[in-house]
Amino acid sequence: xxxxxxxxxxxxxxxxxxxxxxxxxxxxxxxxxxxxxxxxxxxxxxxxxxxxxxxxxxxxxxxxxxxxxxxxxxxxxxxxxxxxxxxxxxxxxxxxxxxxxxxxxxxxxxxxxxxxxxxxxxxxxxxxxxxxxxxxxxxxxxxxxxxxxxxxxxxxxxxxxxxxxxxxxxxxxxxxxxxxxxxxxxxxxxxxxxxxxxxxxxxxxxxxxxxxxxxxxxxxxxxxxxxxxxxxxxxxxxxxxxxxxxxxxxxxxxxxxxx
Numbered sequence: 121x122x123x124x125x126x127x128x129x130x131x132x133x134x135x136x137x138x139x140x141x142x143x144x145x146x147x148x149x150x151x152x153x154x155x156x157x158x159x160x161x162x163x164x165x166x167x168x169x170x171x172x173x174x175x176x177x178x179x180x181x182x183x184x185x186x187x188x189x190x191x192x193x194x195x196x197x198x199x200x201x202x203x204x205x206x207x208x209x210x211x212x213x214x215x216x217x218x219x220x221x222x223x224x225x226x227x228x229x230x231x232x233x234x235x236x237x238x239x240x241x242x243x244x245x246x247x248x249x250x251x252x253x254x255x256x257x258x259x260x261x262x263x264x265x266x267x268x269x270x271x272x273x274x275x276x277x278x279x280x281x282x283x284x285x286x287x288x289x290x291x292x293x294x295x296x297x298x299x300x301x302x303x304x305x306x307x308x309x310x311x312x313x314x315x316x317x318x319x320x321x322x323x324x325x326x327x328x329x330x331x332x333x334x335x336x337x338x339x340x341x342x343x344x345x346x347x348x349x350x351x352x353x354x355x356x357x358x359x360x361x362x363x364x365x366x367x368x369x370x371x372x373x374x375x376x377x378x379x
Contacts, residue, residue, distance in 0.1 A: 121212055125220040129194075130227060136190055137228055141235055144179050148239040151176040180236065187232050191225050192290045199291075199372060200298050214373040218291075218365070225287040274350035278357050285361035289315070292364040295371040319360060326352055 154172045198207050199217065207217060293315065297308030330348050 122216050122220055125212060125216060126223050129198075129220055129224040133190070133194060133224060133228060137187065137231070140183065140186060141231070144183050144235065144239070147175055147179045148242055152242055176239075180239070183232055183235065187228055188287070188290075191228065191287050192294075195221055195287070195291055196294060200294055200304075204376070208372075208376065215369060218369055218372065221291070222284055222288065222365075226284045229283055229286065271346045271350045274347070274354045278350070278354045281354070281357045281361055285357075285364065288361060288364035288368060292367045292371075295368045299371065299375050299377050301377070319356070323353070323356060326356065 151172055197203050199221070208214070290312065293308045293311035296311050297304050297306075300307040327349060330352050331345055
């Protein structure tokens with residue numbers, strides 16, 4: 121059943137994301153043609169250079185912003201608004217709906233990042249790409265301290281956690297805010313701000329405490345400090361994901377208020 125719900129969510133979102141990505145790809149193509157225009161044609165494009173490069177940067181930001189906005193609105197329509205009557209009358213468990221929404225978000229977040237990297241690499245010349253890959257190869261072929269390797273692993277794991285759970289940062293406040301009879305959106309925004317402040321303080325104080333502590337214990341070993349800090353950020357991201365998922369599941373399954 122999870123596969124069917126996920127397929128339905130992806131197909132619904134694809135109607136909006138595919139045109140958005142195609143528009144962005146077209147802007148990347150235009151930008152690439154401008155950057156690699158011949159010297160004879162360079163004067164023709166000179167007046168449009170600012171517009172073209174600005175369009176690329178704004179479209180890059182717009183892809184990520186619109187992706188997140190649409191995913192949040194989609195969750196609100198399917199699980200919070202009156203359309204949720206239809207969603208939760210289906211013979212599908214609440215956990216299945218929520219997991220499908222998280223996986224759907226992960227798919228579109230991943231596609232957005234893939235599009236970002238392809239667009240950046242597309243703007244480089246072949247020679248630039250060869251130099252870049254050669255430098256990356258030299259970096260990984262060199263001897264990397266084991267503590268730094270652990271840091272990279274923790275950062276990758278943190279990125280994976282955020283890939284699957286980032287939208288829960290918005291889902292949990294919406295699920296909690298819908299309990300309020302009036303001003304549900306305002307309540308959701310207030311809950312989101314409260315969570316943001318709490319976890320920002322935990323992250324700031326926790327990072328500072330760990331850096332000071334490892335500075336004393338490791339006698340200034342920078343790689344050890346980075347390892348401890350990256351591990352802390354990973355476990356904090358994991359704790360956030362679990363907390364947001366549990367809260368969202370609880371309020372959607374036990375406290376759903378569609379009036």
